[in-house]
Amino acid sequence: MSNSYPNRVTTAVPGPRSQSAHAARQQHVSASVGSYMPIYIERADGSILTDLDGNEFIDFGCGIGVTSLGHANEAAVGAMREQLEAFTHTLFTVTPYELYTEVARLLGEITPGDFAKKSVLSTTGAEAIENAVKIARSFTRRNGIAVVEHGYHGRTNLTLGMNYKAQPYSTGVGPRAGEIYRVPNSYPFRDGEQDGSVIARKAIKTLEKISGADNLACLVIEPIQGEGGIVVPAPGYLETLQAWCAENGIVVIADEIQTGLGRTGKLFASEHFGFVPDLVVTAKAIGAGIPLSAVTGRADVMDAIPAGGLSGTYSGNPVACAAAIEVLSQLTAPGAMDRTTEIGERLRAGLAQLQEKYPVIGDVRGHGALFGIELVDADGEPNVPAFATVSQAALANGLLVMAGGSDGHVLRLLPQVNISDELIDEALSILDTAFSAL
């Protein structure tokens, strides 16, 4: 690997104009809204973010997997522009439009499972998770929600209770919702177990003890954990949980908000495993940057709540739906997922080289355009200071990476799902430089 790359960054980061933008923001924007990297963006194109100071950054975050097909994706922008000029809002529950139905039809076609499906659209990921739980509760007439350690599902009141981490999401903001039962996930790097069914059986035993299967409406689980640090479960884990849920009438809900829609080289990360959820939740990448989310799944389950029980003012906004139809068409085009798989292999090979060189890299894992690099200290424990050093050094050299892991010690990489080889190689070179800063 040669450490040569263009000089994309010409000022300190953040640069002077970002710094003054940040000063204004601190005066006017609630301090409760964090900013991971206070570089203020002026424009974005493909995989490149340009800040107010003219610095460029290769975007290995995509707004956490939202602009998966690249910033300013021409066809998606075109579809949105056309819809902007036709109409921007009517409220589907008052006077509907066909775009909503088309998004639902497409989602039914591409989500895992060979059964009749229906969808409901909403605006944010957390809202869709809440809808999925409401649907499962109504269908089963039970209340319990099973979730797993290191999971993340959002920042609304119900989802706060489903998240693993209290800090910073739910500390001091009141009681979390009840009837939520948390059990171990499969985390091969930490639990050392390569047979996922072993961990699944432990989780099941715990659920039977702390809830009882007949109290559970649903299991909500990310097939690969995003926020939790790109934790890829060992084979057998998801399948064993699914079989137990099926035996016990528990609705299986896959939170594919981060992993779905081509992120991992398959349309849904569930497909990497023999995992066929009853309901799949999507959001993030679906609207090319315009808020949209969905629950898609078994038609009988999806019809459980009486008419009027779901939706909201902006649910399934027509401009977002127009974007989504274009996004889904690009993701299902022949060869699209093959390209994302190739990207994953290129990343995996490059990151493996870095792992050999830098002992701080304990584990490299992921698929397609979703990778995690777990940083450890000499005892194999989470190395949080190393994360800060490496991510800052990467930024100073023109690469934006995300944080992940329950201790904030996992470098999370979410590049554009059709990024060029040149930019991958450039990013790997920058990471090499960044690790050598330790």
Ligand SMILES: *Cc1c(COP(=O)(O)O)cnc(C)c1O
């Ligand atoms: C981002 C995310 C959510 C929450 O989505 P919002 O749109 O931020 O509400 C839920 N689950 C997972 C796995 C996510 O990555």
